[in-house]
Amino acid sequence: MINDSELILNADGSIYHLNLKPEDIADTIIFVGDPDRVPEVSKYFDDIEIRKGKREFITHTGHVNGKRLTVISTGIGTDNIDIVLNELDALLNFDFETRNLKSEIKSLDIIRIGTSGSIQGNIAMGTILASEYAIGFDTLMQYYQKPYNSKELEIQEAVIEKFHDLTFKPYVAHASERLLKKFAHDIPKGVTMTAPGFYGPQGRNLRSQNTYPHLIKQANTFKVNGYQITNLEMETAGIYALSNMLGHHAISINAILASRVNETFASNPKEIVDKAIRMVLDRL
The missing domain is CATH 3.40.50.1580 (Nucleoside phosphorylase domain)
Structure with a gap:
């Protein structure tokens, strides 16, 4: 089990910086730097089921032609990428209830x-x-x-x-x-x-x-x-x-x-x- 200082969760069970829960993200994720560019992508979605944000990290999840898709703003620089990619990986591959790594490790498709x-x-x-x-x-x-x-x-x-x-x-x-x-x-x-x-x-x-x-x-x-x-x-x-x-x-x-x-x-x-x-x- 990973400790609280390594995998930091908010009071509502969302991950610390991104303010997201595991069910909030799709397996295919578009990265944009600018938070204002998120709606410039999601305006082409057929529907938007999730709109969440914290700091520069804005997330929209919806569907395009039946495919579930997430777009998230990373902000500028690889220091922010360090946060976004590690937290997305945690959302996908950790059980937040037990704080254990899942037995089956999955992968994301990420398009910047x-x-x-x-x-x-x-x-x-x-x-x-x-x-x-x-x-x-x-x-x-x-x-x-x-x-x-x-x-x-x-x-x-x-x-x-x-x-x-x-x-x-x-x-x-x-x-x-x-x-x-x-x-x-x-x-x-x-x-x-x-x-x-x-x-x-x-x-x-x-x-x-x-x-x-x-x-x-x-x-x-x-x-x-x-x-x-x-x-x-x-x-x-x-x-x-x-x-x-x-x-x-x-x-x-x-x-x-x-x-x-x-x-x-x-x-x-x-x-x-x-x-x-x-x-x-x-x-x-």
Whole structure:
């Protein structure tokens, strides 16, 4: 039995941060960062049976063409992903009455629909791109032990060599092959760089002096066995790494709104994000 300080429940029996009970979630979950984007997804549901929220974590559960589906806002960053993914896993795989792990461990299908910036000049704004691999330039996975396959180790070794001035060790994780085939069979795929912030950690400089001033240029020129870093955002590597570790299936669908190479930003971001949402829902 797991103790109270490890699996923290609210007075009504819901899990601490998400404010959800096991019956509130579906086996397929869409992640969005922005709480305001949750209704932009659920407006396409046939019905909404659950509306709950706490802090930045807003959840709607309903049905699309007879399939039960949950959309949840994670907020920004892999620190929030740590909370959301661990608590969703607990909702699925722990008996909250006995506080014991269930005898049968289940897995979730997790689809992130998020915004991103390209760091390759040939990726146009408005592109919908799936992350085949993600590289974490944050430190979340310094606290966990995840299994690595040979391709992940190969990419990680090349990243460490390329970004040799980093004082931390980037990690690498992969998308679910099944979800790539289902949701990304006909769209571009790439390697996503996940940063722990929006300004300095993504090479932006307003009034700061950055420790790694050439980060974007290094990322733009990174290559290993046909792979290159295609885009930059703030959650995907954490989602993939924790999903790999816990046995869930995950894919990140990126709406490209900015070009860090051409220094431009899309004039129609809402339309691009809506295009990504409708594409995912059509392929469920």
